[in-house]
Amino acid sequence: MADYYSSFERSGTRWLLQRITAAFLVVVLAFHFMLLHFVNHAAEIRFAGTSVRMQQAGYAITMILFLLTATFHGVNGIYNALVNQGLTGTKLTAVKTVLVLAGLLLVAQGIRLALAMNGFL
Amino acid sequence: MSGAYDRGLIEDFGRWREFSAGMWAWVLHKFTGWVLIGYLFTHVAVLSTFLQGEATYNATLSGLESLLVVRVLEVGLLAVAVFHILNGLRLLFVDLGIGLGSQDRSFYASLVLTGAIVVASVPTFLAGAI
Numbered sequence: 001m002a003d004y005y006s007s008f009e010r011s012g013t014r015w016l017l018q019r020i021t022a023a024f025l026v027v028v029l030a031f032h033f034m035l036l037h038f039v040n041h042a043a044e045i046r047f048a049g050t051s052v053r054m055q056q057a058g059y060a061i062t063m064i065l066f067l068l069t070a071t072f073h074g075v076n077g078i079y080n081a082l083v084n085q086g087l088t089g090t091k092l093t094a095v096k097t098v099l100v101l102a103g104l105l106l107v108a109q110g111i112r113l114a115l116a117m118n119g120f121l
Numbered sequence: 122m123s124g125a126y127d128r129g130l131i132e133d134f135g136r137w138r139e140f141s142a143g144m145w146a147w148v149l150h151k152f153t154g155w156v157l158i159g160y161l162f163t164h165v166a167v168l169s170t171f172l173q174g175e176a177t178y179n180a181t182l183s184g185l186e187s188l189l190v191v192r193v194l195e196v197g198l199l200a201v202a203v204f205h206i207l208n209g210l211r212l213l214f215v216d217l218g219i220g221l222g223s224q225d226r227s228f229y230a231s232l233v234l235t236g237a238i239v240v241a242s243v244p245t246f247l248a249g250a251i
Contacts, residue, residue: 019213026209026213043248046182074154081154106162110165113171116171
């Protein structure tokens, strides 16, 4: 019996970031669900309410950090899953490029959207 | 000093009958992770209707929420997110060296707690749709 098992390379930067983002996301994802499904029901979400929430700097910054951490955690998680699946060489490089581009596009669109909701744009 | 734990090839899903609790936890964590990142892209795409103006954003969100299938999918999303959070906490503790000896029981606890939270949330998620 080993002391630990992890599919990640230990002591790597991505390994650490995956866990730091996980700790942040546990709290913020739960908060997001509570606020937008229980405090405010999803069916009652409207433009005005979204604008009011996003005009609060703390909330807007939290949501942007949520986007950044979730994108990294998810994209890095997919990459690790594909490595575990046995993907190597050119295929892995191609997948990595697509994942990085998709992640950057998602973050760019998400920040543009957050700034519009905030009224900055 | 610790050694590697030879669990066999978990990616060979044909072995699923031999999977232990920890291996099921691994499979479910990966599955829920894929669903969540897929949903994140969809979520940002739907919310991007905000850029088209108030009428489009309101019509899109209320239109989607009026569909029962969307409400049911939201319950599924909650199940996926709650399990990923609870199992993720379990993984963080195991990585910190806490609870490795009871990792199978904490996996079962994650499943039970996920089920309880989801069942308790169903009325809230389906309110107004049925």
